[in-house]
Amino acid sequence: MRRLNAAGLLAVLFLSLACASHQQGSVPADPQSSEFRHDISTGAKPWTHSNFDNNEDTFTFALFSDLTGGEREGIFAVAVEQLNLLRPELILNVGDLIEGGTRDRAQLEREWNSFDQRARGTRAPVFYTGGNHDLTNPEMWAVWDERYGRRYYHFVYKDTLFLVMDTEDNTPEVQWELSRIRDESMVVVKEKGWGAFPATAYGKSTLRQTGQVSAEQAAYFTRVIDANTEVKHTFVLLHKPAWRRADEENFAAVEDALNGRPYTVFAGHEHDYQHELRRERDYILLGTTGGVQNASKAMAIDHVTLVTVADDGVAIANLRMSGIFDKTGVIPAKGDTLCFEDCK
Numbered sequence: 001m002r003r004l005n006a007a008g009l010l011a012v013l014f015l016s017l018a019c020a021s022h023q024q025g026s027v028p029a030d031p032q033s034s035e036f037r038h039d040i041s042t043g044a045k046p047w048t049h050s051n052f053d054n055n056e057d058t059f060t061f062a063l064f065s066d067l068t069g070g071e072r073e074g075i076f077a078v079a080v081e082q083l084n085l086l087r088p089e090l091i092l093n094v095g096d097l098i099e100g101g102t103r104d105r106a107q108l109e110r111e112w113n114s115f116d117q118r119a120r121g122t123r124a125p126v127f128y129t130g131g132n133h134d135l136t137n138p139e140m141w142a143v144w145d146e147r148y149g150r151r152y153y154h155f156v157y158k159d160t161l162f163l164v165m166d167t168e169d170n171t172p173e174v175q176w177e178l179s180r181i182r183d184e185s186m187v188v189v190k191e192k193g194w195g196a197f198p199a200t201a202y203g204k205s206t207l208r209q210t211g212q213v214s215a216e217q218a219a220y221f222t223r224v225i226d227a228n229t230e231v232k233h234t235f236v237l238l239h240k241p242a243w244r245r246a247d248e249e250n251f252a253a254v255e256d257a258l259n260g261r262p263y264t265v266f267a268g269h270e271h272d273y274q275h276e277l278r279r280e281r282d283y284i285l286l287g288t289t290g291g292v293q294n295a296s297k298a299m300a301i302d303h304v305t306l307v308t309v310a311d312d313g314v315a316i317a318n319l320r321m322s323g324i325f326d327k328t329g330v331i332p333a334k335g336d337t338l339c340f341e342d343c344k
Helices: 007-026 075-086 105-119 138-149 172-193 194-199 206-210 215-227 250-260
Strands: 059-064 089-093 153-157 160-164 233-237 263-265 274-278 282-284 301-309 312-322
Touching: 007 274, 075 105, 075 301, 089 233, 105 301, 138 172, 160 215, 172 194, 194 274, 215 250, 233 250
Parallel strands: 059 089, 160 233, 233 263, 263 282
Antiparallel strands: 059 301, 153 160, 274 282, 301 312
């Protein structure tokens, strides 16, 4: 047999590799990894691509909203089970977690114990925001401070900044007066229904509608924002839509500090889902998660919100509780027996 020199051996090797490549197809195989493995070696494959949306910095958190004004029994229990099905990494809210509105310490302890026990049923941690029902008067401020430590605070999770604000941040004197006219309005509501509420002194109050953020609180969040310039997104959570007050300056200072940065604002209070663009950013009022509903409001619905944070932006999905059912086809926690929207 004729011997091959070095050049001949290289030519044979090249020809063998070319034939193998031709047999397998001209399109290179998808790269495989420990997460994605398959046995298809042809160029054509029965899927679109293998660029999975699985960046380790991507995460999803959930939101729920008002429970108050006359909490409807069973709704929040369903929400807890539905959130467990959805498996967010953390859960936040926009306040009004208890009925509140009282100076009775024993009653407040019962209400907070009840909410805490139910909230502990979630797999993910729940971060609290105070609403007007939770922080109606200075005595309720003291109960909150003892149980939860801070009425406004911030944290960073996976390079994302969360600002949790307090919109009942008045002086004690102003808050007591607000509490007094609130009590009067509740007497009217009890006698005549919620339709009479807007005509009461409390119903007309700007502080009732948009709340108050103190200069001290605004300075705190301005410092936090300045100290966290490299985060990929900022979420602002507050109960009342403070930005809707025409002469408001303190919340506006927080907005100014966020100017030029990606951020999203979530609030509640109105029991009616609303979305608006402000400063070219999303400002969202959530509906309810068991709170009283007004049939005259178009988006008075029970829902939870899922927010996915990724390097390329934020995705917000609102899920009506009436449409979240488990693998057996039923809404968990006997939710099929409850009303989540258009409730009479």
